[in-house]
Amino acid sequence: MVVVIDSRADMAQERILMKKLKKYHIGILVLSVLGVILLLWAIIATVYNFTGNRHTDHVVLEPKSKSAKYKNAAAVADSRFCAEIARNVIIQGGNAVDAAIAATFCNGVVLPFATGIGGGDFIVIYLKEEKKCVFLNSRETAPSLATEKMYTHDKESAQFGYQSVGIPGELHGLWTAYKKYGSKVIPWSDLVMPATQLAKGFPMHKAMVNYFDRISKYKGRPEIEGLRSLYTSKFTGEFYKVGEIVSNYPLAKLLRVIANSQDPVQLFYNGKVFEEGVAREIFKNSASENCETVPKISIPGSIAEGIIKEMLANGGIITIDDLRNYETHVTVQYRDKKMFNDAEFYHTLIEAQKLAYGQRGHLGDYLFSEVSMQLAKNLTDRKFIKFLSKRVMSQSQDLEYYLAAAPAVLDSGTSQISVVDDDGNAVSLTSSINTAFGSKMLSKYGFIYNNQMDDFSTPGFRNHWGFEPTEANFIQPGRRPMSSMSPTIVFDPNSGEVKMVTGGTGGSKIISAVAQTLVRGLLLGQSAAEIVEMPRVHNQLTPFETEVEEDFSEKILEQLEKEHNQKMEKTDEALAIVYPITRDDDEYTVAADYRRESGNSPAGY
Numbered sequence: 001m002v003v004v005i006d007s008r009a010d011m012a013q014e015r016i017l018m019k020k021l022k023k024y025h026i027g028i029l030v031l032s033v034l035g036v037i038l039l040l041w042a043i044i045a046t047v048y049n050f051t052g053n054r055h056t057d058h059v060v061l062e063p064k065s066k067s068a069k070y071k072n073a074a075a076v077a078d079s080r081f082c083a084e085i086a087r088n089v090i091i092q093g094g095n096a097v098d099a100a101i102a103a104t105f106c107n108g109v110v111l112p113f114a115t116g117i118g119g120g121d122f123i124v125i126y127l128k129e130e131k132k133c134v135f136l137n138s139r140e141t142a143p144s145l146a147t148e149k150m151y152t153h154d155k156e157s158a159q160f161g162y163q164s165v166g167i168p169g170e171l172h173g174l175w176t177a178y179k180k181y182g183s184k185v186i187p188w189s190d191l192v193m194p195a196t197q198l199a200k201g202f203p204m205h206k207a208m209v210n211y212f213d214r215i216s217k218y219k220g221r222p223e224i225e226g227l228r229s230l231y232t233s234k235f236t237g238e239f240y241k242v243g244e245i246v247s248n249y250p251l252a253k254l255l256r257v258i259a260n261s262q263d264p265v266q267l268f269y270n271g272k273v274f275e276e277g278v279a280r281e282i283f284k285n286s287a288s289e290n291c292e293t294v295p296k297i298s299i300p301g302s303i304a305e306g307i308i309k310e311m312l313a314n315g316g317i318i319t320i321d322d323l324r325n326y327e328t329h330v331t332v333q334y335r336d337k338k339m340f341n342d343a344e345f346y347h348t349l350i351e352a353q354k355l356a357y358g359q360r361g362h363l364g365d366y367l368f369s370e371v372s373m374q375l376a377k378n379l380t381d382r383k384f385i386k387f388l389s390k391r392v393m394s395q396s397q398d399l400e401y402y403l404a405a406a407p408a409v410l411d412s413g414t415s416q417i418s419v420v421d422d423d424g425n426a427v428s429l430t431s432s433i434n435t436a437f438g439s440k441m442l443s444k445y446g447f448i449y450n451n452q453m454d455d456f457s458t459p460g461f462r463n464h465w466g467f468e469p470t471e472a473n474f475i476q477p478g479r480r481p482m483s484s485m486s487p488t489i490v491f492d493p494n495s496g497e498v499k500m501v502t503g504g505t506g507g508s509k510i511i512s513a514v515a516q517t518l519v520r521g522l523l524l525g526q527s528a529a530e531i532v533e534m535p536r537v538h539n540q541l542t543p544f545e546t547e548v549e550e551d552f553s554e555k556i557l558e559q560l561e562k563e564h565n566q567k568m569e570k571t572d573e574a575l576a577i578v579y580p581i582t583r584d585d586d587e588y589t590v591a592a593d594y595r596r597e598s599g600n601s602p603a604g605y
């Protein structure tokens with residue numbers, strides 16, 4: 001999502017600001033997965049659209065997150081190593097795109113449970129000179145042999161194993177970003193090599209240790225052995241502990257090959273091919289309804305060939321043509337929109353969330369779903385937002401009141417990078433392999449395959465809360481599953497300055513968290529450092545209660561329950577992780593959300 005603000009207002013002066021808000025323009029990049037990112041808009045605009053008393057809960061005592069102020073450039077990622085790598089790229093003359101690419105390779109090494117080249121990305125790029133934003137969609141895509149009901153007979157196969165793997169898009173997206181929008185000053189290899197070094201050894205952190213139960217859950221299954229042994233200490237025979245050094249030499253080797261490649265897309269997505277009878281034999285065992293198509297095996301020499309061999313040997317359905325035909329979707333246009341009024345803060349925020357999440361079931365890849373396109377148009381339409389705002393009552397209503405479409409599938413497991421360079425360009429990049437450790441399948445190349453196919457809906461499968469699935473997100477070859485990823489950049493069209501860069505990780509909670517980040521940064525004038533400390537609220541309609549983080553004000557919580565009929569629930573879980581950069585007084589403030597527990601901290605100069 002791209003938000004354009006048009007104002008000379010002093011953001012610290014809330015009152016003045018509120019008057020001027022009417023003048024603000026918001027531009028929404030029309031995205032190609034369209035979808036969920038636009039729900040952010042619904043939340044923010046609905047909050048905006050309401051008048052009443054606003055509770056600004058300013059009880060920040062001790063900061064738990066690391067934040068910093070920089071004059072020239074700022075970066076934050078899921079690991080401090082990756083933020084520093086991004087900063088170094090900018091100091092060496094690279095731009096925000098180069099920096100984000102280097103940080104993404106790094107994130108893939110240090111947070112392999114969340115991201116990597118076995119997965120996919122959403123990248124929003126702001127080009128200051130042109131005052132223009134670009135959206136790159138390199139999300140995993142359903143293979144050509146995928147079918148709507150492919151998981152009907154074996155639900156587990158949508159999450160675990162090679163059948164759950166969508167065509168990986170990450171490397172394609174990063175190379176596309178580099179070719180089209182990189183500085184051309186920094187060679188490609190310099191962006192990949194720092195990650196290569198880290199793959200040879202980096203210290204284990206709590207964020208990853210927290211997810212080892214996702215591996216031990218499959219104990220005794222031979223398919224999990226690759227992944228289990230990668231993260232098991234040879235000395236203790238147990239999973240690595242925080243601080244112990246972890247190495248992934250196959251990944252280091254792969255990254256070196258990618259670093260030195262003249263065309264990594266050729267290497268990873270192509271490869272010469274020949275037909276092989278044996279393919280049909282192996283392939284018969286897969287659950288696909290479309291066994292007549294004989295997959296092709298390429299001759300040795302390319303990574304593509306290795307991937308296809310792995311697929312064939314393990315019942316996966318991705319073919320060489322799927323890899324060859326993969327494309328990063330690039331979207332350039334955006335539209336200007338206006339925002340209005342004020343809000344009774346938390347109540348309105350919660351109501352806005354319910355109304356937004358209530359439409360999620362209509363979201364999906366708009367190239368394949370008419371209703372998704374229609375909803376996307378609605379969500380960027382002033383009249384529709386007004387209509388939504390009018391549905392915010394002073395009291396919480398019944399579930400049915402908010403439900404425009406059956407709630408969508410769950411999604412999770414992402415990684416975020418936010419960067420501004422010293423020319424004022426910016427990148428917000430969210431990448432993912434879906435659930436923790438993706439399909440749990442470790443490629444011989446050292447990366448983990450995504451299980452993004454599980455983000456689709458399947459006809460007849462009621463979801464977690466008993467709702468029927470909606471057609472907007474059914475599996476179809478070439479289609480990309482609905483996502484909550486919401487990389488966002490806000491800029492002022494007059495000065496061209498970036499006002500905010502943000503984005504987050506945490507599945508469906510990303511939407512409400514990023515919306516709160518924007519509401520705080522734009523409407524309340526808070527800095528990145530303040531924004532990450534504030535306790536967050538989350539209501540995705542199902543379950544029909546509002547989760548609040550533990551340090552949320554007791555007083556406000558009580559008021560919400562008593563005066564607004566809200567059902568509140570404290571949680572000790574993080575309500576997503578956000579990496580905001582804000583700009584004020586010619587200075588960037590950048591913060592690394594403490595909730596990640598990955599030893600993250602920002603960098604800049």
Ligand SMILES: *[C@@H]1O[C@H](CO)[C@@H](O)[C@H](O)[C@H]1NC(C)=O
Binds near residue numbers: 378
């Ligand atoms: C979009 O808005 C129109 C008019 O308000 C409405 O009839 C239609 O159902 C909406 N579609 C979606 C998918 O929200």
